[in-house]
Amino acid sequence: MRYAWLCHPVTVTGVLVLLINDHLLKHTWPGFVTGKLSDVAGLVVAPALLALLLRRRADLAAILATGVAFALVKTTETGAELASQAWTFVAGPSRVLADPTDLLALPALALAWWVRARSLSRPSSSRWRIIVTMPLALLAVTATSSATPPYSAESVEVDSGGRISVPTYGRTTWISDDGGLSWSEITGDNHPRPAQSAQCVPGQATRCYRITAGRLGVEQSDDGGRTWRPSWEVTGDALERVTRQYGGQAPDLRSRALAVQARPGGHVVVVANGVDGLAIRDTSGTWRRIGWPGLRTAEVDTGPEWGVALFLAACVLFGGVGAGLRRYTRAYTGSAVAACLGLLLLLNGWPTPSDDISLPLRVLGFLAVLTGGVICVVLAVGRTRPVATAVGVLGAPLVYGSVYLPFAGWAEGTPESYSVAVAIASLLTAIVVLTSAALIRHDTRRPKPFPDE
Structure with a gap:
């Protein structure tokens, strides 16, 4: 039933609104409308995701926890700071601002509760719907925001x-x-x-x-x-x-x-x-x-390094899972390549109001990631060797951390030198990738515990 809540048409619509608004429209037409639209859609989607982590019949707790967390982030500097740190680790340099006017979106939680009630009478969602909706929902809620102080010191x-x-x-x-x-x-x-x-x-x-x-x-x-x-x-x-x-x-x-x-x-x-x-x-x-005395300075933009970390993590994930695939290897490889190339377009095509070419490129990249990723998941479920799958799933975040964390430290001044951060990231990444490759190679040489389908 909890999956039916996440896969309800209203929740799925909220996911799509978040994806399009936060990853496309906000960067092209920033303003009040796109900002509040994200808050409303996020409050519809977040409780359904949170409910998956809780015990059954804890749906009310998921909605209340979402509302309390949202209120703390939007009304307190401590909440905004904690959210900024969490989003920076997950989605690259981010800044979440306390803005009490965003509380206008709280009534959207009533819509989330209505959707939850409607999902009780719906049959269990099919596996393909869950497979498609889950990663989309996780991607949708990791949009970032940034801000710099609205000052400019011109004289003393x-x-x-x-x-x-x-x-x-x-x-x-x-x-x-x-x-x-x-x-x-x-x-x-x-x-x-x-x-x-x-x-x-x-x-x-x-x-x-x-x-x-x-x-x-x-x-x-x-x-x-x-x-x-x-x-x-x-x-x-x-x-x-x-x-x-x-x-x-x-x-x-x-x-x-x-x-x-x-x-x-x-x-x-x-x-x-x-x-x-x-x-x-x-x-x-x-x-x-x-x-600016007493004010937090703007975040150091480590976006390029975050993009490299995310791309390499995706390659390790697709590569590890694909190395243990027993059938449809060509279709899987082609879809994985399309997803990775689409991710490159997304990471290198952030649109600005004066950049009309990057927007269609980013849309193309988004479609490639979505289509390729979904096909890979559908082909991989039930057809991969467990060890290879585990290596891909666990190796991806390890590669992400080994690439990104040294540069996140450099942004804070430790290490002081950018070249030292490059050396640390290269060494850690090489260790993770070589270890992953060795584990997969060792597993493929073992006798298969089951016949090919």
């Missing part, structure tokens, strides 16, 4: 009272009364003065600072501006991380303005870095890139 001002102000586009200004040690955010009309790109330390005309043109950096002069040397800049792996944080805004990543303030024990320098927020030199001479 120090008033006669020693207050440091950083006006941003819009009605937000960041204020510090202690030389940049702490910051507060105020809203209201701001009228920033023209950006100041260079300044000498008050009372110390020989020490001067200026922003580095076209880069995230500051230069320093100790002879009143006659010669300059780098004082702080973002380079190498740190620059790669920053560039990936802001994606399409990366070409505009540069320092905009600075201000120097004399403080007891030395001086401080505050730098406005556009969308990247602030950088500060304290009185000890230490530079810190602090971004």
